[in-house]
Every structure is written in structure tokens, then in C-alpha cells.
Amino acid sequence: MQVSITGRHVNVTDNVKAHVEDKLERCLGVFPRIESVRVILEEENRDQVSEIIIQGSNHIRVTAKESSENLYDAIDRSIEHAERQMRKQRDKIQDHHK
Secondary structure, eight states, X not given: OEEEEEEESSOOOHHXXXXXXXXXXXXXXXXXXXXXXXXXXXXXXXXXEEEEEEEETTTEEEEEEEEESSHXXXXXXXXXXXXXXXXXXXXXXXXXXX
16 A cells, blocks of 8 residues: 655644554555555645545545644544545445345
């Protein structure tokens, strides 16, 4: 799984990178068909915005965008949102192939 982290008007420190990679490994490690993950961190007005784009096999693409006053909180919420969407996609495929 390739992970790219991009910051728009936000300085992406090593602590932020480590937090994102740790959270992604813990939450999305159970989905074996993930090819790449793009994390875009930006600042809009006074809010910190985290956008996660997950590209998987079988043309699965999941996008989750969350904002918060705290950057770490926005990252956590967007990863959890993406995880729910991936779980829903996986369940839909498994139910289809019964």
C-alpha cells in the first residue's frame, strides 16, 4: 500500500506523518486490496481539513473529507469515515458473490 501525504498551506511534520501512517495501518490493514492512499491536509479559514482518497482493485475508489479545529482530530475522523466506506464496499461485494 502506497501512502502519499500532501500539505496545502500546512506544514506536514514528521509527527503528523507518523500519526497518519500508524492510524492507516491500524484501521485499513484488514483490507488487502488497497493499492494506494492519498492524504491531503489543508487549512481553510480557521479549520484544518483532512481528505483521504483510497484507490483499490476492482475500480474501488473511496473519498472521505472531514474538517475540525485540530489537525489530528480531522485526520482521525476522516480515516474512520473512509474505513466505514471500505467496510460497506467489502460487504457489498461479499453479499453479491453468495
